[in-house]
Amino acid sequence: MLTTKQPLAMVRTLGLAIVATVGLASCATYDDEFATINSRLDQLDTKVQGAAQSAEAANQSAQQANQRLDSIESRVQALEAAPKRKPRG
DSSP: HHHHHHHHHHHHHHHHHHHHHHHHHTTTTHHHHHHHHHHHHHHHHHHHHHHHHHHHHHHHHHHHHHHHHHHHHHHHHHHHSSEEEEEEO
């Protein structure tokens, strides 16, 4: 009985070693996937920064346009409030 348990134990040990080797070897492929993910994140970060800059520029342009409109509105109100002139003739 002792002779049959020893080869079985050796087979189990070798099987465990093979499974561990294959498992550890597959972990090495994650480095490439992490590099790809990091690259995509960098690209997204660049796009987000560009969008934020564009939004800030649009906001400044809108503020300037609002200032111009406010200026024109005060002129229009002044003209509307002025006494009407009688036409010549």
